[in-house]
Amino acid sequence: MLPIDAAAHSSRWRRRHPAEKALLGFGLTLCAVSLPPWPGAVLVAAATLTVLLGPAGVPGRALWRAFRIPLGFCVTGAIPLLFEVGGARGVVALAPGGPAQAGELLLRTASASLGVLLFAFTTPVSDVLPRLVRAGVPAPVVDVALVMYRIIFLLLDSLSKIRQAQAARLGHTSRAATWRSLAGLGATTFVRAFDRAQRLHSGLAGRGYDGTLRVLVPVSAVSRRFLAVSAALLAGLVALTLVLERSLP
Amino acid sequence: MHIAEGYLPPVHAAAWGVASAPFVVHGVRALTREVRSNPESTLLLGASGAFTFVLSALKLPSVTGSCSHPTGTGLGAILFRPPIMAVLGTITLLFQALLLAHGGLTTLGANAFSMAIVGPWAGYGAYRLFRRFGAPLMVAVFFGAFVADLSTYCVTSVQLALAFPDPGSGIPGALAKFGGIFAVTQIPLAVSEGLLTVLVMRLLTQSSKGELTRLGIFAGRDKTERREEAAAR
Numbered sequence: 001m002l003p004i005d006a007a008a009h010s011s012r013w014r015r016r017h018p019a020e021k022a023l024l025g026f027g028l029t030l031c032a033v034s035l036p037p038w039p040g041a042v043l044v045a046a047a048t049l050t051v052l053l054g055p056a057g058v059p060g061r062a063l064w065r066a067f068r069i070p071l072g073f074c075v076t077g078a079i080p081l082l083f084e085v086g087g088a089r090g091v092v093a094l095a096p097g098g099p100a101q102a103g104e105l106l107l108r109t110a111s112a113s114l115g116v117l118l119f120a121f122t123t124p125v126s127d128v129l130p131r132l133v134r135a136g137v138p139a140p141v142v143d144v145a146l147v148m149y150r151i152i153f154l155l156l157d158s159l160s161k162i163r164q165a166q167a168a169r170l171g172h173t174s175r176a177a178t179w180r181s182l183a184g185l186g187a188t189t190f191v192r193a194f195d196r197a198q199r200l201h202s203g204l205a206g207r208g209y210d211g212t213l214r215v216l217v218p219v220s221a222v223s224r225r226f227l228a229v230s231a232a233l234l235a236g237l238v239a240l241t242l243v244l245e246r247s248l249p
Numbered sequence: 250m251h252i253a254e255g256y257l258p259p260v261h262a263a264a265w266g267v268a269s270a271p272f273v274v275h276g277v278r279a280l281t282r283e284v285r286s287n288p289e290s291t292l293l294l295g296a297s298g299a300f301t302f303v304l305s306a307l308k309l310p311s312v313t314g315s316c317s318h319p320t321g322t323g324l325g326a327i328l329f330r331p332p333i334m335a336v337l338g339t340i341t342l343l344f345q346a347l348l349l350a351h352g353g354l355t356t357l358g359a360n361a362f363s364m365a366i367v368g369p370w371a372g373y374g375a376y377r378l379f380r381r382f383g384a385p386l387m388v389a390v391f392f393g394a395f396v397a398d399l400s401t402y403c404v405t406s407v408q409l410a411l412a413f414p415d416p417g418s419g420i421p422g423a424l425a426k427f428g429g430i431f432a433v434t435q436i437p438l439a440v441s442e443g444l445l446t447v448l449v450m451r452l453l454t455q456s457s458k459g460e461l462t463r464l465g466i467f468a469g470r471d472k473t474e475r476r477e478e479a480a481a482r
Contacts, residue, residue: 067350074256108255140280141281180448189303
């Protein structure tokens, strides 16, 4: 399994309704994106981290491993903001206000990423997909996504085993061998994906498959208390940002 | 490289979502029609989507000696056609955001526009163009994958330049900066992805001709393909 999904399946909030976690996680992301980065994004990031490491019980090390991926893009994407090209100061010069803009961007992106990670670390994708039909997503698209989600892990497992087998047969000792191994890996994965789909179809056809995948959705009631506390937290963050924005430099 | 969560200002994020919507809706309609006429294609499309997701997990040696991963948009568009890829690509991006923290939900529209729409359409266009002018299958596949990969990153650079214009030279200057980081450095990686796609397609034509015929790669497409099939027979 992928680390984030594995953590979501064993999360303390696993049995909570996805709508509750969506309101909190996506609400925090929206706050991070729409509020002024200073002090808004800092407050949102602090609140999200507190929820993630506190009530949601997400392990700090797993969170850092997932968080450093978007952070890498943000840092790379923020570097061009430090420079200006072809202006009055020369071909390439330090941009006035560039560090401040890059810093604000880093704050906003880091804070917004934490909001989505809060949802991802507490809600398995398998809990969300079947409920999307009720949200208006066409059933065939949800069915395709469900099949994708189930096959992805099998293919990743196959990929890792084939890679090990190739390495054991000296498949990565030279550049040419690496290319051959990679091509074999891609082609074998394709063949296995289609083979898996055909076997799945044979199995489902024997059970009266009519084109619709019916899956049991774990029953969980929406907690009004959780929704109220989440809404209060979001409203508090917005209010505090607006107040601090006027008083801080 | 996907645009990370929260990277784009809200107006830009919403605008790219609106720009992507017609293509994704068109793809959803094509997919729904396909599933209603052939119920078993749900499983095949799911397998295709999973393959696209897994393809992005392959580590690709770059010509410059570094390492990256293929976008898979060129191979996906050639195998499954761009409208279907718009849907499969968007679902893949959603999974990547939730399962790998790669990309984001507020930037889903922008990423879908570059990776699930422009990349597949540009790559498929290049592939069809080369086939129409009589190029061998593998040459067309190489340029299809190369153009799909490079156009994806060029669009990403444009999206970033529009969001963050250069203080001195505006959008053109910003495009030079972001293009220098995300598009020019991508050229060797696009060459690598083109080569890998050719190797994968060569193996597939040997081992999975049935599946490729079912996907329409070999079935009554154009004169060149028919001529190649006849020669192979």
